[in-house]
Amino acid sequence: MFALVDAVAFYASAEKVFDPSIRSKPVVVLTNNDGCICAICPIARKLNIPKFQPYFKIKNYLEQHHVVVRSSNYELYADLSERMMTVINRFCDDHYVYSIDESFLRFTGFSKIINDWADYGHIIRRAVWRETGLPVGAGFGTTPTLAKAANHAAKKLSGYNGVAVINDEKSRKEILMRMDVTDVWGIGSRLGKKLKLMQINTAWDLACQNPKAMRRMFSVVVERTVSELNGIACLSWDEVKQDKKEIYSTRSFGERVTDLTTLKSALVTHAAIVGRKLRRQKSLTKRIVIFAASSPHEEEHYKKSLLYEFPIPTSDTSVIAKAVSAVIDEIYKPNTRFYRCGIGAIELESESFQQADMFSVSEDKPKMMKCLDTINKRYGVGTLSIGSEKLTQTWNMKRAFLSPHYTTRWTDIPIIKCD
């Protein structure tokens, strides 16, 4: 049996944990630099606020309905995420943290002790709620894809109250028939459109397809999804835990950037983030995209994106930073008000399967990077950094509606009234 446990509107719920004054109010959380809405609490959901809308476009609507707006408080979310995961971890010996608020559990040999999975799900929910103040949903299924579907049902479909279990034909059909095909794990919106043209509208419709035919028409991924929806486990646990195939670091600027130094400094910081993430999952990148753009709402929209190929795959921050220096003049355009920029590592390879090149020598300095990572892990990200990251700091994140860092800073701990 597999389970997926995740938080309900995690960022918005996290905002409510230490601020009782907003618990019964509609709350939305904005992305980096207060650009878009990325989390909507259940109360705000009733106001039909669209997700991923630019904030400025619906600012008036939010004000009209007295919606509480918050900037992303990553310091708080990271702390609450860790607490939540530690609590969930108690309930299963095989636990994989899939994202900041999602956690996969694999139960092997539990059938003798647990006969009611829904009941077990409620026990997990209550424990997380009581100990961290975060609401979670739990979905159980015989495959990871069915667990994900059950999790969707637990949170979004009526009648489930936070826990759903798919362990027989009846429960499988009931849930899959009520699910849109685009809500199936791994079916994106583009693929969903194609499927809908073929009258495959629900998850159940997809489950009824011939897997081999799906493979011919689409890909082996869709074939596996179909099998998984039919209770045949295709994704091995290691695949669920698979490393990311692309790593992006991108962000919009707090204020528009017009000078080359600031743009470069921002890109080098992204290089450092990408490098760190590559090293963490023991990958190397062969190609990166480096891009910068002005706002699409600007009259003369400017966008430039360049592909940079390394002679030898790398995960070294200084090597990636050198790539930035090499292309910065091509990306920068004077008198342009840059709105966002970023770096994406798009062709990743495993560090352990490297073929040596006879004619070129890797510029990577693994020892130095390891030293950098160790120091930054211990003393906080940014303790040691590449020189050009620090040329200017004005591009830092704008968080106008930031709540206090209740659990990580002494100056920010919550006030408890004794009057």
Add this chain to the structure above:
Amino acid sequence: MFVIPIYIEAGISGFESPAAEYTELGISIDELIIKHPNATFIGLASGQSMQDVGIFDGDLLVVDRAEDVSSGDVVVASYNGSFVCKIIDKTNRLLISASKSYKSVYVSPEDDFKLEGVVTTSIRLHKNKIELSRCLPS
């Protein structure tokens, strides 16, 4: 600026310390007062109503959400939009102040009310800490 402490060790090896086998971890306040680290948060007391149980204005409160609540416990609850620290009387639905001059509060079903946790420890800082001064009520 961060200061990274690095201790210098001499590379000369003499007799091994006779105490080496008896080394234990130093005692830690956290270990003593925080039983459930994931379920515990720290808040700052503001006001005089709990002085008779020894909680003064500006004290730190260690709040454990995992601890079972019984009547007579000093608890933190969210009450109509704020965190409050009171003594709980579950049978009569009362929030009682420690000091007699404050009236007890009856929690009606219309109130926005949730028990947050038990105050397992309170800490008084006898010397002002700059880190905390910003959140002292003005």
